[in-house]
Amino acid sequence: MLDNPPNLLRLSASVDAFKTNKRHCFPSKAAVRGSLLEMRRSNTVAFVSAGMLSPKKRDHMLARRQLYLNYGALSLATILNDQGFKTLLVHGEHREPSELLDALVQDGTLPSSLPVMLSIPSFYALGWAQRFCKLVRLADPCAKIIVGGRWVVGPDPGWLRKKLPEADLLIPGLAEPVITSLLTATPIVRRLSAPTPQFVLNHRLVSGFERYQPSIEASRGCGMGCSFCEERDIPLEKLLPAEQIAAALAMIAGQYGTSDVRPYLQSSMFAPNLNWSTCLVSAVRSHGLEIKWRTESRVDALTPETIACLAEAGMKVLDLGLETASPTQILSMRKSAHPDRYLHRASKLLKACGQNGVAAKVNVLLYAGETAKTLTETRSFLDEHNEHIAGVSVGPVVAYGPPKTANILLHEWSGSGCVAVDSRSTDETGITHVHLSREMDAESAELASLDMSRRYMNANAYYRLKSFSYYPRDYTRHDFDRDVDASDKSRLPFRQ
Known part of the structure; x- marks a missing residue:
């Protein structure tokens, strides 16, 4: 003081x-x-x-x-x-x-x-x-x-x-x-890149760190070219060695003084091969760890065999960037040049998650050019795999950034009938909400997002997924129910 x-x-x-x-x-x-x-x-x-x-x-x-x-x-x-x-x-x-x-x-x-x-x-x-x-x-x-x-x-x-x-x-x-x-008096302000850090984050430097779930940065970059992604042109780096990840898990448990933590392995596209995953199982066992963790990946980046290994190594929740199951929208997003192959791999991956006790949280993005037909295609795919889905996160695409970058996206999307709700917001806030198509305006897209979220997620599922990584570590189900009662139910993305 x-x-x-x-x-x-x-x-x-x-x-x-x-x-x-x-x-x-x-x-x-x-x-x-x-x-x-x-x-x-x-x-x-x-x-x-x-x-x-x-x-x-x-x-x-x-x-x-x-x-x-x-x-x-x-x-x-x-x-x-x-x-x-x-x-x-x-x-x-x-x-x-x-x-x-x-x-x-x-x-x-x-x-x-x-x-x-x-x-x-x-x-x-x-x-x-x-x-x-x-x-x-x-x-x-x-x-x-x-x-x-x-x-x-x-x-x-x-x-x-x-x-x-x-x-x-x-x-x-x-x-x-x-x-x-x-x-110093001579700061360096050049735009620079940096590889994935090799050190473990010191979570004790965070004010009130006990409330936050910890993070391990496993890799940087993606480079898969999706039109809406900030990292579409940044190459994916090699994952940190499996032994290094296991050692980081052990160090984090030491920082918190407990193994009751739920680390997030930060990676825009977590894509280990089977050999790496097998090494992680061995490393986790050698450290005597029983820590459950979460990460994110694409639906076409992991095999069922790899999922089985990662589950054995402690992976409990996997955020999956499906984004859409409409062949038209898969091509528009540049998710894949082969929609059928993309969806086949997504199907196998979701089933593997269900079979290995991994909670698959599926991300869905209502994109430029969205229509009732494309939305139905995505919904049909999710219905078919409902038993393997732990929850969904659904929302309409947004153009982020100042005019210099956002206008490039907005121009591209305009060919699908997509227009800004308020063109002034691009310069004012760097956040531009859009009417997705002539058939689906911004209000309709928001209602469709809520409807789809509630279709696959109830309050129990929502709480399990959020409390694993994002709610304060001491946030109980009683706290959650109290907050539900205090919330406007029309805004909640799950059914009661």
């Missing part, structure tokens, strides 16, 4: 002024700066994962309970911590930015002599980040604010600069190679 509570309270009061004065008549910068000069600055590098002012899909109590560990920011915090710097990662979640800033001031993390590292994990977090930057600059005009988040900063740093004028630096690529330089 800081040694001078009165000054600390003055800083907190300046933040309160931002919250309560709707005319934005702030204290003068000179007054705030005067109080700060009297304060002792910490030597902590504060990493802040921008939260969301409202959930990205449907706003209800259950959505606001979800936690998303920012493992990219934690990777950077871990690097600096290993170099001797004191680091802390805090998540905005669905808290007000002012609440989070108050907490950082009260515990002495801010003000700091080192930069505030703000990570923006998605465009849905941009509004929160804008408020937070304004508050930090108001409370501490001397603060250095460095903003990262490859998917938000990378597409057009010039556009983002206009959205975040308070930021001192924008880092457009992966920051592992440059993170130490960002603490």
